[in-house]
Amino acid sequence: MHTSKHTTSLPAHRYTLVVDLDRCTGCGACGTACAVENNIPPAAEKATERTGTVWMRVHEAAAAGDGPSTFVPIPCQQCDNPPCVDVCPQRAIEYDPRTGIVAQIPVRCLGCRYCMVACPYHTRSFNWWTPEWPEGMKATLNPDVSIRTRGVVEKCNFCVQRLQAARAKASAAGQAEIDPADYVPACVEACPSRALSFGDAADEKGEVARLAKDPESFRLLAGLGTGPKVLYRSSDPAVRERLSRTGVTRG
Amino acid sequence: MDDTLIGRGLKRTPLPRFLLWLVPWAALLALGLYAVYLCFAVGLNQTNMDNRFAFGLWIYLDLTVIALGAGAFFTGFLLYILKKKELKAVINSAVVIGFICYSGAVGILMVDVGQPLRAWFTFWHPNVHSMLAEVTFCLTLYLSVLAIEYAPLVLKNRRLKEVPGLLVLENQLHKVMVVFAGIGTLLSFFHQGSLGGLYGVLRGNPFAFREHIGIWPTTFFLFILSAAAVGPSFILLTTWLVGKVSKKRLVSPEVFQTLAKISGWLLLVYVVLKGIDSLVWINSTSPKTGVQVSSFYAHPPFGTWVLFAEVVLLGLVPAVMLLSRRVRARTGLLVLAAAMACAGVVLNRYIMTIQTLALPSLPFDSFLSYSPSWQEIAAFLAVLGYGVLLYSISFRWLNLFPEERELATKG
Amino acid sequence: MLPGNTDFILDPANVIFLGAFALVLVTALGTLAFAIVSARRAVARGQAASILWHEEFEELPASARSCRHALTGELPGRHCERAFDCKGCETHARLVADAKPLPSIDTGGFFVLADRLYHRGHAWLKQEEDGTVTLGLDDLATRLVGKSDTLDLPAVGERLAENGPAFRLKAGKARVRVVSPVSGEVVETGGLGRGFLLRVRPDGPLDTRALLSGREAAAFLSRELDRLQLAISGARGVPALADGGLPVDDLSKAIPEEDRDRVLGEMLLEA
Numbered sequence: 050m051h052t053s054k055h056t057t058s059l060p061a062h063r064y065t066l067v068v069d070l071d072r073c074t075g076c077g078a079c080g081t082a083c084a085v086e087n088n089i090p091p092a093a094e095k096a097t098e099r100t101g102t103v104w105m106r107v108h109e110a111a112a113a114g115d116g117p118s119t120f121v122p123i124p125c126q127q128c129d130n131p132p133c134v135d136v137c138p139q140r141a142i143e144y145d146p147r148t149g150i151v152a153q154i155p156v157r158c159l160g161c162r163y164c165m166v167a168c169p170y171h172t173r174s175f176n177w178w179t180p181e182w183p184e185g186m187k188a189t190l191n192p193d194v195s196i197r198t199r200g201v202v203e204k205c206n207f208c209v210q211r212l213q214a215a216r217a218k219a220s221a222a223g224q225a226e227i228d229p230a231d232y233v234p235a236c237v238e239a240c241p242s243r244a245l246s247f248g249d250a251a252d253e254k255g256e257v258a259r260l261a262k263d264p265e266s267f268r269l270l271a272g273l274g275t276g277p278k279v280l281y282r283s284s285d286p287a288v289r290e291r292l293s294r295t296g297v298t299r300g
Numbered sequence: 301m302d303d304t305l306i307g308r309g310l311k312r313t314p315l316p317r318f319l320l321w322l323v324p325w326a327a328l329l330a331l332g333l334y335a336v337y338l339c340f341a342v343g344l345n346q347t348n349m350d351n352r353f354a355f356g357l358w359i360y361l362d363l364t365v366i367a368l369g370a371g372a373f374f375t376g377f378l379l380y381i382l383k384k385k386e387l388k389a390v391i392n393s394a395v396v397i398g399f400i401c402y403s404g405a406v407g408i409l410m411v412d413v414g415q416p417l418r419a420w421f422t423f424w425h426p427n428v429h430s431m432l433a434e435v436t437f438c439l440t441l442y443l444s445v446l447a448i449e450y451a452p453l454v455l456k457n458r459r460l461k462e463v464p465g466l467l468v469l470e471n472q473l474h475k476v477m478v479v480f481a482g483i484g485t486l487l488s489f490f491h492q493g494s495l496g497g498l499y500g501v502l503r504g505n506p507f508a509f510r511e512h513i514g515i516w517p518t519t520f521f522l523f524i525l526s527a528a529a530v531g532p533s534f535i536l537l538t539t540w541l542v543g544k545v546s547k548k549r550l551v552s553p554e555v556f557q558t559l560a561k562i563s564g565w566l567l568l569v570y571v572v573l574k575g576i577d578s579l580v581w582i583n584s585t586s587p588k589t590g591v592q593v594s595s596f597y598a599h600p601p602f603g604t605w606v607l608f609a610e611v612v613l614l615g616l617v618p619a620v621m622l623l624s625r626r627v628r629a630r631t632g633l634l635v636l637a638a639a640m641a642c643a644g645v646v647l648n649r650y651i652m653t654i655q656t657l658a659l660p661s662l663p664f665d666s667f668l669s670y671s672p673s674w675q676e677i678a679a680f681l682a683v684l685g686y687g688v689l690l691y692s693i694s695f696r697w698l699n700l701f702p703e704e705r706e707l708a709t710k711g
Numbered sequence: 712m713l714p715g716n717t718d719f720i721l722d723p724a725n726v727i728f729l730g731a732f733a734l735v736l737v738t739a740l741g742t743l744a745f746a747i748v749s750a751r752r753a754v755a756r757g758q759a760a761s762i763l764w765h766e767e768f769e770e771l772p773a774s775a776r777s778c779r780h781a782l783t784g785e786l787p788g789r790h791c792e793r794a795f796d797c798k799g800c801e802t803h804a805r806l807v808a809d810a811k812p813l814p815s816i817d818t819g820g821f822f823v824l825a826d827r828l829y830h831r832g833h834a835w836l837k838q839e840e841d842g843t844v845t846l847g848l849d850d851l852a853t854r855l856v857g858k859s860d861t862l863d864l865p866a867v868g869e870r871l872a873e874n875g876p877a878f879r880l881k882a883g884k885a886r887v888r889v890v891s892p893v894s895g896e897v898v899e900t901g902g903l904g905r906g907f908l909l910r911v912r913p914d915g916p917l918d919t920r921a922l923l924s925g926r927e928a929a930a931f932l933s934r935e936l937d938r939l940q941l942a943i944s945g946a947r948g949v950p951a952l953a954d955g956g957l958p959v960d961d962l963s964k965a966i967p968e969e970d971r972d973r974v975l976g977e978m979l980l981e982a
Contacts, residue, residue, distance in 0.1 A: 099350035110664035121664070132504035138433035139421040140718075159421055160344075160414020163432050165354035169504035169661040175354065175414065177345040199343050200414025269662060272590030273504055294663040295506075295590035303884050308982065309973035424712050428728035437732050441739065448743060464759040464875075469750040471762050479742045483735055705973075706772070709942075 059129065060149040063278060064207055065250040065257045066237070067266070068122055070283040070292075072244035073107075075120030080105040082239030083124075086208060088194045091186070093178035102174040104205040105236050110292065119288050122245070124205040124236065125172040126269065126277030127151050133164040133173075141202075149278055150207050158201040165202060169270055170277075173204040207247075208234040229255075250278065267293040305459050305697045309705040311548070312696050322692060325685040332682015335675035336411050344414055346675040353657050353670040358412045361680050363495055363649040365401040366439075367523070368642060371531035372398020372446060373481075373488035378562065380481035386558050389551040392453050393542070393700045394535050399446045400690055404683035406443055411679060431497040438491030445484045449477070453698045489524055496523025499652050506591040508656045511580060518577045519652075525573065529566035530645045532559040533622070533638035540635050542695060548708065550701040557628055560638065564622030567641055571615040578611065599667040602655050610651065614644030760875025764890065768794040770982035774938055779831075779923060780806055782930040794874070795831050797921040807920075821850040821936075823929045828922035830892035831931065832980050834877055836922060837907070844893055844917065845907035846877060851932050851939075852889070853903065855975065857882060857963035864900045864908060871895055871911060878908060880979070882963065885972035887979045892922055935978065942974045943967075 083089070083105040092101045108121045131151050134142045141157040142164060144150075153164075153173075165173045179199040182190070190196065193210040197203050215231035229248060237245040248257035257280075260266055266280045272295030283289050302315045312318070338346045349356040375394040378384040410416045422436045455461065455470035493516065499508040500517025510517040536559045543550045582593045597604045621627045621637035628634050658668050672680075694700060712729065713719060753762055768776065778789040779797070785806055797803040823829070827837040833852035837845045848856070856862070860882035871877055877891035891911075899910035923931055943966055966974050976982070 093345070095345065097350070099352050100345065108662075108664060123662075130503075132502065135427070135429045136432065136498075136501065137427055138430045138436055139425045140427045141421075157418075157421060157425065158415065159418045161412075161432060162349075162354035162414075163430075163498070165351060166657065167502050167504055171352055171662070171665075174351050175344070177350075178343055198415070202414075270504070272588075273506070274589075275504060292663055304886060308976040424716075425718050426712060426725075426729065428724045434728075441732070441735060445739060448739075461763075464763060465750065465754050467763050467766070468753050468759050469747065471766050472746040472750040472753070476742045476746050479738065483739050486735065 059251070060146050061251060062147060063129070063149045063250040064127070064212075064232075065248060065261065065278040065280060066124065066127070066207070066234070067246045067248075067257055067260045067280045067282060069244045069246070070119055070121065070281055070288060071285070072242045073120045073122060074242050074244075075107050075109060075118075076241060077107050078239045078241055079122055079236035079245060080107060082235040083205070085189070086191055086194070086235035087205075088190050088196045090180035090182055090196075093181070096178065100175075100177045102176060102180075102203065104172075104174070104203070106172070113287070113291065116287075119283070119292070121281070121292065122236070123170060123172060123269075124279060125151060125207075126170050126275065126279045127205075127207060129276035129278065130274060132167045132169070132273075132275055136163045136167045138163070148209075148212065150209055150212075152206040152209055153202060153204050155195070155197040155201045155203050158203075160200040160202060162202060169273060169275070173202050175202050176200055211235075265289070269293070270295050305457060307458055307697075307699045307705070309708070310699070311708060313546075318692070318696060322689060325688040325692070328678075328681045328685030329689060332678045332680075332685065335678035336682070338675055339411050339679070340416075344412075346673060348670060348673040348676065350670075352668055355653055355657060356670060357672040357676045357680055358408050360650060360653040361683065362405040362409055362412075363653055364646050365405050365683070366492070366495060367527040367530060367645050367649060368534045369398045369401025369405075369531075370488060370492060370527035371535040372401075372449075373442075373484045374528050374531040375535060376449070376481040377485040380478045381485065384558065386552075386555055389555045389701060389703045390535050390539055390559070392698070392702070393539060395446065395449045395453065396691055396694045396698075396700060397535065397538055399443075399450050400687040402439065402443045402446055404687060406439060407686075408679060408683060431494045431501055434494040435491050435498065438487045438494065442484060442487040442491060445480050445487065448473070448480055449484070452477075453694070453700070457698055488527075492524045492527040493520040496520045496652075499656060502656070505656060505661065506586045506589045507596050507659050508652065509585065509589075510577065511585050518580075522570065522574055522577060525566060525570040526645050526648060529563055529570050530642050532563040533567075533618075533641040535559055536563070536638045537635060537642060539701075540631070540638075542691075546695070548704060550704050550707070552703055552707065555703075556631075556634060560622045560628050560634055563638065563641060564619050567615065567619035567622065567644075571611060571619055574611055574615065578607065596655075596659055599659065602651075602658070606647070606651055606655070610644060610647050614640050614647055618644065757872065760872030764874035765794045767980065767982045771980055772977070774941070775977065775980060777934065779803070779927055779931070782934050783927055784930075795921055798918055803920070821929075821932045823850070823925070823932065825925070828892070828919050828924050829928040829931065830890065830922055832874075832890035832892070833935075833978065834889050834892050836892045836919070838917065839910070843898060843910050843912050844895070845901070846891065846893070846909045846911060847901075847907045848889065848903075849932065851935055851962070852979070854962040855882075855939075855966075855978065856880060856903070857961070859883075860963070862903065862908065864902075865897050867897050867900060869897045871897065871909075880975065882975060883968055883971055885975050887972070887975040887981050889979055892919075893917070939974070939978055942977045943970065 080103065087104060089102050089104065105122055105124045108123055110119045110121050112118060127150060129149060131144055134144050134151065138161065139157060139159060141154045141159070143152050143154065145152065160175065162175055165175065176197055176199045180196060193214065211234065212227070212232050215227040218231055219225070219227045233247055237247040246256065246260070248255045250257050250261050252258055260282065261280055263282065265284055266282045267289055268277045268280060269292065271293060281292060283292070306312050313321075335346070347356060372394045375387050375391050379387040379391050410419065413419065422433055426433045426437070452470045452473045455466045461467040461470070496519035497517055500510040500519030502508045510519050513521065536556055539550055586593045596602070597607070618637045618640035621633065622641065627637055658670070660666055660668070714721070719725070753759060773790055776790045778786055778791045780786040780802070781789040786802070793800055827835045829835050829849055833849050835847050835849050839845060860880065863879040863881060865871070865878060871891040871894060873892065873894045874890050876888035878889055880887045880889060893911060893913050895911040895913040897909055898912050901907040901909065939962065
């Protein structure tokens with residue numbers, strides 16, 4: 050009753066984000082673009098790094114010696130075998146079997162935070178404060194994304210509203226499939242160093258499918274079998290070795 | 301007024317002294333209610349929980365009091381289903397303690413969630429694969445069953461029973477109590493289990509994840525067993541404590557013996573199974589994900605001592621003590637053993653809820669610490685205050701220990 | 712959740728999970744409803760007094776539940792299993808059939824009058840010529856009532872049920888009911904000085920098989936005196952009086968105020 054395997058049949062589309070760690074400068078533009086696109090309110094006065102609402106967190110992973118740090122942008126990993134979906138008591142998290150996108154439904158969320166406990170990537174935010182925008186900023190809210198109330202959990206959904214828009218556009222033009230150029234998440238669009246690329250991994254000829262098979266690509270916590278659709282790349286074997294480990298050996 | 305509410309032949313402290321005793325507990329409750337008000341009015345930012353430490357003191361409290369409150373269902377099961385008649389001496393007290401534990405847990409849970417008004421969503425849009433849905437269903441139903449089991453005690457109050465209709469209802473309820481004991485046992489099995497399952501199913505957390513037997517992780521079964529094992533110990537402990545505070549003999553010594561023996565045997569079985577489970581986890585489950593178990597114990601204060609304390613010091617040792625006739629012959633040692641057994645489960649729930657979240661998961665994570673805010677502690681203590689209040693009132697005006705009157709007359 | 716709701720998923724897991732809970736819920740609610748309905752029905756049928764008396768009887772100490780034939784020495788140590796309802800008791804029927812005529816009354820310090828029948832709740836019943844019965848307190852219970860104590864008698868027209876409360880005794884902080892030996896309607900109220908407390912028109916023909924008279928009643932009262940002594944001394948661990956005797960004229964004075972409620976409850980069979 051309690052384990053369902055989503056991996057048995059992979060979806061027709063598998064939207065995937067590839068992060069090139071060699072290119073990431075840690076500038077945080079991705080997170081800013083994400084916040085603007087997804088109506089993430091400015092941080093509350095007393096919010097901390099651990100209580101603010103962040104969908105795209107850029108983590109600075111220090112090198113072993115005195116080498117340069119690696120910046121690791123971590124959005125929801127969009128797992129194909131997500132540990133969060135099954136734990137939600139009231140189906141407020143959905144795995145879309147057509148796209149592989151794991152979406153949180155804030156209007157149904159009870160705010161129990163069990164999904165946050167279940168996720169090993171810590172990519173969710175709970176609304177510890179009532180979201181508030183300064184007067185002028187309200188006009189800039191994105192009408193395609195609903196705002197969330199206090200006391201619910203939210204996270205990255207690969208800007209699924211952009212997928213909806215792309216579908217509407219394709220449908221209006223009488224096309225069955227969307228133009229890949231029409232569906233690009235805000236973070237990918239915003240990255241100045243082009244560290245992020247996005248596409249459908251199910252498209253065998255596409256760039257993302259090629260990168261997924263590349264030996265320089267790896268996934269976070271691959272040992273847990275969660276099957277993330279966020280890939281990380283680095284040409285530095287030491288970085289790959291350090292970041293692809295499951296579990297921490299030392300405190 | 302007060303005199304006419306106290307059961308015939310029961311000696312109770314004078315009313316002013318009783319009210320004075322209630323004051324500090326009522327103060328705790330009031331402070332806690334203020335903290336709860338802050339959480340509702342201002343938000344859960346009043347707590348020290350955060351996006352990483354998403355469960356805190358309150359979830360720990362829930363798991364602990366529900367385990368300790370298991371005495372209610374298990375005593376009911378032993379008395380009504382297995383016909384262990386001597387437990388009639390403690391069943392009323394067990395029901396009250398169970399009700400306090402469960403209502404306290406549900407109350408705290410309602411503060412803990414961000415949108416309590418949406419609690420009914422779980423019933424309307426249940427995800428039957430979620431352990432938390434199972435917990436919610438079982439807990440709500442079982443709390444109702446406990447309320448039904450509590451009702452006859454209230455209806456038998458000296459004043460209320462003068463209304464003939466109420467006492468007839470009490471009589472009829474008593475006749476069908478075996479059905480409620482059965483339902484209570486079934487529901488308790490599932491929610492105690494699901495509370496364990498909450499952590500055992502966490503595929504993303506090798507520290508908590510356990511092998512599955514059928515659709516349930518091993519923690520499901522270990523939680524049922526550990527709760528059933530310490531339930532009777534907690535009844536023993538509370539009965540002894542109430543006897544000490546009220547300076548009265550409440551049950552005959554044989555009752556303690558029965559409780560201790562049952563608790564001891566179940567605890568022994570639990571410790572053996574917990575040992576096997578730990579070995580499987582250390583040698584197979586966790587290494588399969590690429591994580592060595594030793595890494596979980598590399599972060600002080602969570603050294604391997606916690607595993608030792610949980611399984612041996614507060615598991616095997618009290619089990620053997622409870623089963624030893626010589627220990628049971630001395631009340632002091634018997635109570636110590638029962639307290640150790642309870643402490644073992646309290647520690648187990650602590651490890652499950654707190655260590656699980658404190659441990660790092662991503663390769664560049666660090667060990668997390670969390671200390672609850674005063675609001676969290678106040679709400680926690682409010683449950684204690686509420687419990688002592690409800691128990692004190694019940695002890696004064698309801699007949700919680702049927703043997704008390706006879707033991708008092710014997711002198 | 713429910714089939715027909717757009718949110719309902721028809722798969723085995725949902726059906727098993729929700730079906731199981733529906734079953735448990737229906738069982739619990741059904742059982743509760745059953746208990747409430749049967750309680751209401753029992754009250755409507757006038758069985759309340761009998762049910763309560765039986766429940767109360769179960770909780771009495773063994774010493775209060777002696778069989779009448781144990782009092783007379785016929786069946787030593789036997790306890791009543793029928794809440795003093797001798798009407799359907801086979802043992803009683805057999806012993807009564809074999810019984811020799813009762814010898815003269817041995818009062819043992821208390822008056823047992825030949826014209827009345829005694830209930831083990833300490834009320835007596837006397838059949839009057841006009842078809843009514845009068846009720847009163849037996850000699851022992853009368854002496855338990857102190858000068859400042861009061862008896863709460865029901866009003867004329869109220870109904871009494873056999874083994875249900877007939878009237879209440881208020882003695883200081885103690886409140887005890889006295890059970891009625893008969894079912895019927897109160898037609899007149901009396902008082903301790905008037906020779907009777909209540910005059911009652913019984914429902915239907917009178918059945919007095921559960922009541923005691925003569926030697927049995929005397930044995931009963933003398934055993935009750937022992938019980939009283941035990942009840943008074945029990946709590947304190949020492950006999951009330953050095954010689955174990957009680958001042959039989961005013962027994963109420965022998966009971967310490969803080970024990971009165973308990974002692975009266977024990978004597979008048981109220982748990």
